Amino acid sequence: MSRAALLVLADGRFPAGGHAHSGGAEAAVRAGRITGAASLEDFCRGRLHTSGLVSAALAAAAALGADPVALDAAADARTPSPALRVAARRLGRQLVRAARATWPCTELDALARQFPKGAHQPVVLGVAARAAGLGPEDAAYCSVYECVSGPASATVRLLSLDPFDATAALARLAPELDVVAHAAADAARRALADGVETLPAASAPLLEIGAEAHAAWPVRLFAS
Amino acid sequence: MDGVTTAGVRATARIEAGDDGRGGTSLPVLEGQGPLALRRVRGGGSEARVMLVGAMSGPLGGDHLTVEARVGPGARLRGGSAAATIALPGQTKGEARYDVRLDVADGGELCWLPEQLISAGGSELSVSVRVGLMGGARLVLREEQVLGRVGEEPGRLTSRLTVRRDGRPLLDQELACGPGAPGGWDGPAVLAGHRALGQLIVVRPEFEREMPAARPFGEYAALTPLAGPAVLVTALAPDALLLRRVLDNALGDLT
Numbered sequence: 001m002s003r004a005a006l007l008v009l010a011d012g013r014f015p016a017g018g019h020a021h022s023g024g025a026e027a028a029v030r031a032g033r034i035t036g037a038a039s040l041e042d043f044c045r046g047r048l049h050t051s052g053l054v055s056a057a058l059a060a061a062a063a064l065g066a067d068p069v070a071l072d073a074a075a076d077a078r079t080p081s082p083a084l085r086v087a088a089r090r091l092g093r094q095l096v097r098a099a100r101a102t103w104p105c106t107e108l109d110a111l112a113r114q115f116p117k118g119a120h121q122p123v124v125l126g127v128a129a130r131a132a133g134l135g136p137e138d139a140a141y142c143s144v145y146e147c148v149s150g151p152a153s154a155t156v157r158l159l160s161l162d163p164f165d166a167t168a169a170l171a172r173l174a175p176e177l178d179v180v181a182h183a184a185a186d187a188a189r190r191a192l193a194d195g196v197e198t199l200p201a202a203s204a205p206l207l208e209i210g211a212e213a214h215a216a217w218p219v220r221l222f223a224s
Numbered sequence: 225m226d227g228v229t230t231a232g233v234r235a236t237a238r239i240e241a242g243d244d245g246r247g248g249t250s251l252p253v254l255e256g257q258g259p260l261a262l263r264r265v266r267g268g269g270s271e272a273r274v275m276l277v278g279a280m281s282g283p284l285g286g287d288h289l290t291v292e293a294r295v296g297p298g299a300r301l302r303g304g305s306a307a308a309t310i311a312l313p314g315q316t317k318g319e320a321r322y323d324v325r326l327d328v329a330d331g332g333e334l335c336w337l338p339e340q341l342i343s344a345g346g347s348e349l350s351v352s353v354r355v356g357l358m359g360g361a362r363l364v365l366r367e368e369q370v371l372g373r374v375g376e377e378p379g380r381l382t383s384r385l386t387v388r389r390d391g392r393p394l395l396d397q398e399l400a401c402g403p404g405a406p407g408g409w410d411g412p413a414v415l416a417g418h419r420a421l422g423q424l425i426v427v428r429p430e431f432e433r434e435m436p437a438a439r440p441f442g443e444y445a446a447l448t449p450l451a452g453p454a455v456l457v458t459a460l461a462p463d464a465l466l467l468r469r470v471l472d473n474a475l476g477d478l479t
Contacts, residue, residue, distance in 0.1 A: 024413065031443065033412035046408025053406075076451035077386075077393035080458065082438050085451060176407060201384060201396040202406070204414045205421060205458050212438050212446040 005132040008102070009125075010142045012153070017094035018146060021087060022154030022222035023047060027210035029158045037162075040155045041169040044148040048173065048180055050204035052147035054078050055122040056184035057199045059143040060136035061191050062126020068111055068119060074196045075120035081208040083215035085120075087224035093118030099128035107131060140184040144177045154222055232286025232316055235260050239291075241272055241332075243298035248272070250299075260289060271300035276338065278307060285314025285348055288321045295332035295361075305338040308370075308464075311349035311379055319348035319380070326353070330360035340368040340420075340464050343402060347379030355387040357394075363387075363427040363454075366471060370464045371401060371419045378402040378419070387425060387454070394452045395425060418444065418460035420467040426478055427454040436478065445470045447477075 008014065025043065028034040034043050058071050079085045096118065100108045111119060111127050118124075122143055129139035152166045184200070191199045211224060235258035244250035249272035256262040259280035267273040276291065283289050295301045311320060322341075328334045343349060357363060367385060371378030380402040387395040399421070401409045408414055415421065431453035440446045445459035457474040461467035 028412050033416055039412055042408055042411035043413045044408075046411040046413030049406035049408055050414060073393055073451075074396070077396040080395065080397070080448045080450060080456045081446070082449055197386070197388075197393060197396070201386070201398040203397040203399055205399070205460055206416055206444075207413055208448065208458055209440070209444060209446045209460070212448060213440050213443070215438075216440070 016098045021224045023150040024207045025151035025154040026222045027214040037165040050202040053200050056140040056143040057187045058122040059126035059139040060185045060188035062123045063129045063136045063139035070196045071123045072119045081211045083211045088120045089118035091121035092124040095124045103131035105131040136185040140181040144181045236290040239293040241299040241301035242296040273302045276305040283320035286316035290323045292325045295328040295334045297329045297331045300333040302335040308340040310342045311347040313346035322351045324353040326355045328361035330358040333362040335364040337366045342370045343379040343381040345376045351383040353385045357389045359390045366424045368422040420461045422459045422467045424457040424471045
């Protein structure tokens with residue numbers, strides 16, 4: 001495994017369109033639930049332990065070679081909000097394009113063929129990690145990090161929050177990112193034996209409700 | 225029942241509903257056990273109604289309660305409970321478990337509308353609701369959780385709701401809250417201080433043709449079409465009364 005390949009995949013500048021999404025932060029800022037660095041950190045913590053864990057486990061399972069079709073159905077069942085399902089598929093489609101150009105392989109080609117409208121992004125992320133020679137922990141780390149870095153950088157723009165404060169919040173979350181990434185990889189290994197339905201399903205009601213409200217806004221800065 | 229032991233109560237209640245061949249629904253199996261007593265109550269039209277009556281307090285720590293209901297082809301069952309279920313701390317250490325298994329055959333219909341689950345301070349409860357539907361089954365299922373009695377910190381509650389249709393996952397949601405739950409559960413991404421939360425899932429084969437559109441119900445609830453012929457209403461509220469009002473409104477809109 002190449003440690004540098006992990007940096008390439010995890011880089012926020014990897015051309016997969018993630019910067020257009022706030023991970024629910026735009027809705028939370030508008031609703032007054034994120035007002036500064038402390039509430040941003042709490043938002044990210046809640047997201048990390050819910051949809052973050054779920055996404056990371058899906059990514060890790062895909063990196064281990066679990067069936068992407070079964071994983072995509074599991075992702076659908078764990079995403080009640082249609083706005084979030086659409087966003088996840090759009091991000092998945094963009095990521096599969098970037099990943100095929102970066103790490104050409106038959107598995108990514110097959111994934112693009114099977115899901116012309118895009119598979120859920122964590123599933124694509126896991127297959128991309130596999131194509132890059134990375135393992136389930138790597139895929140889970142990429143996933144949990146983007147789960148918190150997305151809302152943090154969005155909040156810097158939305159609230160004109162000091163970027164140093166936002167980055168410090170991410171650094172304070174680092175030990176929990178480690179815990180969740182390893183838990184996700186462990187869950188993915190168990191799911192290979194016990195079936196993908198045993199993957200984590202932690203949910204965050206306000207992320208789902210907020211995403212639907214956000215999708216109905218006439219004007220917004222972020223796609224989700 | 226296996227009896228009340230130091231390890232807690234083990235009890236299972238079973239319901240089977242079938243088409244009685246005369247346009248109604250029969251209940252060939254209606255077995256309560258221990259704290260789970262079942263009563264058939266007067267039903268409306270072709271449906272059979274069953275009420276779960278708590279015969280003991282709990283679940284308490286260490287208890288393991290199971291409720292199983294099967295609805296056969298053409299049968300219609302409505303299940304409810306006489307009062308809220310209160311999870312309480314037990315004398316034995318360890319969490320209580322409450323498992324609900326619901327299966328509905330083609331042409332069967334299940335309305336499962338229990339009263340709230342209240343997570344009292346100091347309690348530890350893990351709830352699992354698993355629903356298996358055949359393609360032509362209809363379902364209305366409501367779940368409401370209240371975190372703590374009035375003015376009380378909640379106990380630890382983990383609740384997973386899984387619905388499968390023709391063996392495929394339709395909905396899989398878990399919520400963990402209270403002391404010891406993963407961080408951020410009460411924060412701006414998850415509950416933001418709300419103490420009552422609910423889910424209402426409605427599965428109807430005719431949604432394959434025409435699916436209700438996603439819509440918000442105020443700032444803290446939304447109806448969302450799932451990736452199958454089903455909708456989910458997710459709602460948060462300051463208390464149980466306001467929560468019920470939102471879920472009733474949403475259900476009224478669908479019928």
